[in-house]
Amino acid sequence: MTHxxxxxxxxxxxxxxxxxxxxxxxxxxxxxxxxxxxxxxAAEAERGLLDAVTIEDALQLQSEDPFAPDDRTDRVRGRxxxxxxxxxxxPTTRHLGFLPTAVTTHTEPxxxxxxxxxxxxxxxxxxxxxxxxxxxxxxxxHFGRREVPTVSRDRHDDPEVQRFVADQFDEAAEYVEVxxxxxxxxxxxxxxxxxxxxxxxxxxxxxxxxxxxxxxxxRGPSITPRPPQGQPVVAALGHAxxxxxxxxxxxxxxxxxxxxxxxxxxxxxxxxxxxxxxxRAEETVHVFGxxxxxxxxxxxxxxxxxxxxxxxxxxxxxxxxxxxxGTPSQLADLLGEWxxxxxxxxxxxxxxxxxxxxxxxRGLVPELQRRGLFRTGYEADTLRGLLGLGRxxxxxxxxxxxx
Amino acid sequence: MPKQxxxxxxxxxxxNTTVWSDPASGSHIEFDSFREFxxxxxxxKLDFVFLAEGLRLREQNDRIYDLDVVGRPDxxxxxxxxxxxTERIGLTGTINxxxxxxxxxxxxxxxxxxxxxxxxxxxxxxxxxxxxxxxxRRGGFLAQAxxxxxxxxxxxxxxxxxxxxxxxxxxxxxxxxxFLADPHPGAxxxxxxxxxxxxxxxxxxSPQGRPVVFQAGDxxxxxxxxxxxxxxxFSRHSTLEAGQAFYADxxxxxxxxxxxxxxxxxxxxxxxxxxxxxxxAAELAHEVRMAQVSPATAVAFLEQLWNRDLSDHDPxxxxxxxDPVAGENTIARxxxxxxxHRDPVATAHEWRAKAEAEGLTxxxxxxxxxxxxxxxxxxxxxxxxxxxxxxADASDGFVLAPHITPGGLAPFVEQVVPLLQERGVxxxxxxxxxxxxxxxxxxxxxxxxxxxxx
Ligand SMILES: Cc1cc2nc3c(=O)[nH]c(=O)nc-3n(C[C@H](O)[C@H](O)[C@H](O)COP(=O)(O)O)c2cc1C
Numbered sequence: 081m082t083h084x085x086x087x088x089x090x091x092x093x094x095x096x097x098x099x100x101x102x103x104x105x106x107x108x109x110x111x112x113x114x115x116x117x118x119x120x121x122a123a124e125a126e127r128g129l130l131d132a133v134t135i136e137d138a139l140q141l142q143s144e145d146p147f148a149p150d151d152r153t154d155r156v157r158g159r160x161x162x163x164x165x166x167x168x169x170x171p172t173t174r175h176l177g178f179l180p181t182a183v184t185t186h187t188e189p190x191x192x193x194x195x196x197x198x199x200x201x202x203x204x205x206x207x208x209x210x211x212x213x214x215x216x217x218x219x220x221x222h223f224g225r226r227e228v229p230t231v232s233r234d235r236h237d238d239p240e241v242q243r244f245v246a247d248q249f250d251e252a253a254e255y256v257e258v259x260x261x262x263x264x265x266x267x268x269x270x271x272x273x274x275x276x277x278x279x280x281x282x283x284x285x286x287x288x289x290x291x292x293x294x295x296x297x298x299r300g301p302s303i304t305p306r307p308p309q310g311q312p313v314v315a316a317l318g319h320a321x322x323x324x325x326x327x328x329x330x331x332x333x334x335x336x337x338x339x340x341x342x343x344x345x346x347x348x349x350x351x352x353x354x355x356x357x358x359x360r361a362e363e364t365v366h367v368f369g370x371x372x373x374x375x376x377x378x379x380x381x382x383x384x385x386x387x388x389x390x391x392x393x394x395x396x397x398x399x400x401x402x403x404x405x406g407t408p409s410q411l412a413d414l415l416g417e418w419x420x421x422x423x424x425x426x427x428x429x430x431x432x433x434x435x436x437x438x439x440x441x442r443g444l445v446p447e448l449q450r451r452g453l454f455r456t457g458y459e460a461d462t463l464r465g466l467l468g469l470g471r472x473x474x475x476x477x478x479x480x481x482x483x
Numbered sequence: 484m485p486k487q488x489x490x491x492x493x494x495x496x497x498x499n500t501t502v503w504s505d506p507a508s509g510s511h512i513e514f515d516s517f518r519e520f521x522x523x524x525x526x527x528k529l530d531f532v533f534l535a536e537g538l539r540l541r542e543q544n545d546r547i548y549d550l551d552v553v554g555r556p557d558x559x560x561x562x563x564x565x566x567x568x569t570e571r572i573g574l575t576g577t578i579n580x581x582x583x584x585x586x587x588x589x590x591x592x593x594x595x596x597x598x599x600x601x602x603x604x605x606x607x608x609x610x611x612x613x614x615x616x617x618x619x620r621r622g623g624f625l626a627q628a629x630x631x632x633x634x635x636x637x638x639x640x641x642x643x644x645x646x647x648x649x650x651x652x653x654x655x656x657x658x659x660x661x662f663l664a665d666p667h668p669g670a671x672x673x674x675x676x677x678x679x680x681x682x683x684x685x686x687x688x689s690p691q692g693r694p695v696v697f698q699a700g701d702x703x704x705x706x707x708x709x710x711x712x713x714x715x716x717f718s719r720h721s722t723l724e725a726g727q728a729f730y731a732d733x734x735x736x737x738x739x740x741x742x743x744x745x746x747x748x749x750x751x752x753x754x755x756x757x758x759x760x761x762x763x764a765a766e767l768a769h770e771v772r773m774a775q776v777s778p779a780t781a782v783a784f785l786e787q788l789w790n791r792d793l794s795d796h797d798p799x800x801x802x803x804x805x806d807p808v809a810g811e812n813t814i815a816r817x818x819x820x821x822x823x824h825r826d827p828v829a830t831a832h833e834w835r836a837k838a839e840a841e842g843l844t845x846x847x848x849x850x851x852x853x854x855x856x857x858x859x860x861x862x863x864x865x866x867x868x869x870x871x872x873x874x875a876d877a878s879d880g881f882v883l884a885p886h887i888t889p890g891g892l893a894p895f896v897e898q899v900v901p902l903l904q905e906r907g908v909x910x911x912x913x914x915x916x917x918x919x920x921x922x923x924x925x926x927x928x929x930x931x932x933x934x935x936x937x
Contacts, residue, residue: 102655102662109655109662113597113687115566139586141669141685149683151666158653158668158687161594167563168598171514187587190538190618191557198560202514222586224680225621266554275504278777281554283547286540296620301547303540305512305554392660 083452086415087425087467089179089368090125090440092118093136094156096432097372097399099144100392102156104432113160115168122169124434125176128441129455131466132177134210134315134427137162139183140219147216147232154394163195163209170203177206177463179315179333185214185248186223189258193302197263200307205462208313208333211256211326213248249322254293256314256330261289263311264474265301287476309464310471317370319400321350328354332469333366337401341421344369348422364469369423370401371411374431375439379406386431401429408443416453488873488908489750489880489922490900491575492524493533495888496552497541500754500855502774502886503552509888511552517561518568520889527896528910530921531573531604532565533717533882534558538582539615541817543783544792548815550780559591566599573918575604575697580637581611581630582619585678588637589644592694593686601690601917606697606717609634609705614816631704636677638712642693645927647671650688691917692927710736713747714924717882721751721857726877748922753857753881757894761860768859771886772850781846784853787815788827788834798846802838807831857881866902873908 095102095109102109111117118135125133141157143150162180170178178199182192192209200207214220220228228244235241270285289300315333318324324347327334334351338344348367355365374389376382382405390396397403404411415426428444430436448454460466495501496511503511510516521532536558541548558576565574574595578588588605596603609630616624625633652668654661669684698709699717709716710733720729726749734744756771758764776784778798786793790808807827838848858865872878885891903909910921919926 100660103657103660107657109657110653115598115600119567139590139685141683149667153663153666154660155662157663158648159685160597161590161686164559164563164591164594164598167560168567171518171564171567186584188582188619188621190620191583194557195560198557201512201556202560202564204514218682221682222680223584224678225584271554273503278504278779279549280503280552281547281549283549286547286553297617298620299539299617301540303538303554304556 084419085452085454086419086423086448087131087366087368088128088440088445088454089132089134089425089427090130090437091134091136091370091427091429092121092433093429094142094159094433096436097429098374098386098389098393098397098431099155100389101432103392104389104435106435107432109156112156113158118165118169119172121434121437122173122176124437124441126173128445129458130176130441131425132179132206132208132463134179135162135165135181137181137183138212138219139186139214139222140216148218163192163199166207167199167202170199170206173203175206175458175461175466177208177313177466178203179208179210179313181210181212183214184211184252184255186219186225189255190262190298190302193259193262194304196259196312197302197304197307200309200312205308205464207307207309208315208463209259210315210317211252212317213245213252215245215248246322249326251293251295252316253326253330254291254295258289258291258293258298259314260311261291261475262298262300262302263307264476265289266305267474267477268306268310271305306474309462310474311464313463313467313469318351324351325354325358327351327365328356328360329358331365333368333467335368335370335427337370338418338421338423339402341417344418344421344423366424366467367422368425368427369418370427370429372399372401372403372429372431373411373436373440374403374405375408375411375436375443377407377443379410382406389431397431399429403431408439408447411444412447412451412453415448416451419453485870485906485908486873486879487910487923488869488903489748490527490529490909491531491533491573491750491880491882492520492529492892493535493752493882493884494520495885495891496535496555497537498535498884499551499775499780499853500884500886501552501888502771504774504777505887507887507890509890511888512554512556514561514564516889517565520892521565521569521572523890523892523896525569525572527892527900528913529572529896530880531575531602531918533575533606534561534577536577536579536608537817538579538610539618539817541815542614543786543815544794548783550777550783559595562595562603563598566595566602571602571913571916571921573602573604573695573921574599575606575695577606577608577699579608579610580634581609581625582615582621583637585637585640585644586680586684589641589684590686592641593645593689596689596691596694597686601919603689603691604695604697604715604918606699607634607638607713608699612816631700631708633677635708635712636675638696640673640678640680643671643673644684645689645693647684648686648688650692653687691919695918695922695924706733706736709733710742710747711740715748715750715922718749718751721753721855721878721881723872723875723877726751726872727875730876730878745923748879750880750882751878752884754855754884754886755858755865755895755899756856757860757862757865757898759861761864764860768856772854772856775886776846776850776853778846781849784849785845787812788830790814790827796845799844802831802835802845802848862898862902866899866906869899870903870906870908
């Protein structure tokens, strides 16, 4: 059997994804707002040759209630802007990709486009962005610019709420279209510095993007030249048809949440179908499986540790993603099996930091390498390169005329 | 005790002082340029580096203006990355109050302040035009009269957000299992004509409490805005007389807002040209001016005053014989400076009289009248002049705008800074870690009160 290496992304979030992660002996809960903490995590991810890290974000305080603040005092609360965190950490690394989360619902695509382009410049080609919609009324209240129906558990199937959520995802697709057009709005060789004519740029190589969407328009061009990768990587997480459509239409990288190998096959097929419907069947769109991982050298230790965390948390841990508890080698078995179902990589959410990240980089990665399932050195300088995505042609560049 | 001088470094770029045609001129986009520039400034113990911003590429005659540097990176993102490659120097970003929302800007500045251990500053600018607004989904733009009303409301809202965390909420007590001392931190509610927002701010209090606030407008409203709310003014008035007049005007406004003279620093933009002798410096300065005003740039300047297409005009001949088109300036878009020509016809007549009297071509005239070179001379005379200006209350220091990216600041740092240090008017090392400390400004407690000196 031949082995296709799989891709690995570590999902960074606070002290880890378990709500009691911050109480672990190795946790650094007082340092979550310091650069040092994140620099150390990125260095660890890079030591493990991971493709990238994602950084969670939202325009509101963390909450276990998906629809409202929870006022808990026993959980990590408070965070930093993920794009800026990535920019602060990127210059301390050389190969690792960065996929900070950005909310599309309340922000300006013009600002985010130049921010991600700039992240690509400061990381010399290792930037991307994970886009996310925000449907909560409390988040909307921080901006006061749009009316939002109150979304709650009991109204989840309410057609008004469903339509509202679908609209946010449609808007996110338009938003990504604006990001992408703005990234292309400067051709690569637009800067000419022609001393003879006094012209710094060739204005014929700068393009208005003239986006006209359902709810907004953007003129362009960007104020920031085309980023080194041409198009930074766009990622999105999806649990249902509406977000899968966003992945199929707009993303280079989709994160899905399978429960087992058969489910993984089903989710991959669902994304592929959306991709085909969007006319992108020929393009590379990665589909990665999301997993929360609690890892130790033997399975019993991992289980005990998770149990202790659950006791601290006062509740058994559940997640939108499958929670894997066991050894790195057992996890390697599972990843190999799910890969056969069509996933091209995984986004692993460490239950605790730095412990479970170190288990990934020092336990899982060597195990996958032994099986021929993971790189033994960085083979490219850019995130697109690591993901096997070529550098795309500029949509506005004059096509070479056929003689 | 002489006044201590504050010095900062403006990253060159989209303006008419930057000489991109010089062989030594590097990228204005690649991070290495920013890194090198900031590290030179930090080696000189300067107070901060400064980034300007413009949210739409400038146009002239309905074409993108291509004679200056075009393009710049995102301000916040570059400053966050610079925090990784510097340790002490302040990081000042120009961020507009019309095309942003307070919640997002406040979390970006609070984040930058955390990630730089207290070195963030915000230059609040108010460009409001519909031309720029076309880049934004909010589409929002303002009547000119409303720009400072929104800016005031925006800044006030952002300060409320910064202050919504007191600084003692995060306890992270692992044994007790208590992360927060307050179940509902960051609560805020702000309602006025511009913003109706409420909820919880999500970034805990940053090292400086509030980033340092700059203002850079020049109108009467702009000066009042600064006197009421800014820590530093970035001004255009770098000559002795204009500087003193501006300084007296703005410092004189402070009592009306219950503030003392020490609470607001005035730092004009300034350029410099150094030489081994006065003559050599003067010669170099002329070369720089000629490089800044290419023949095409001279014509572009004329168009901005004449408010009409002069693309066929000969820059090496006399000034245009027709008069400027009166009324709203429609030729140049996306730049603030055209509004400075308050009476274009009168200015054109002055320019013509000067050109005829001195026998100047159009380009030579433009070199003369748009010259903004502040300090030209040997390092010794430049150091003495800067010191004299500050001691004479023409400013509290200067924001230096070198004309070459990224190395143009190095001669100043190597040759002038040591002389200012010998004079005892500039620090020989950073004393504090935060920008507020470099500027001698108090840390801010919630509610805006200055922290008691410890
Ligand atoms: C020295 C100086 C620098 C400025 N830099 C910027 C800038 O980088 N970006 C910007 O949008 N406006 C900039 N401005 C414009 C103003 O900040 C201000 O918002 C605008 O001129 C309107 O205010 P006013 O009418 O009070 O001058 C600058 C102004 C001055 C005096």
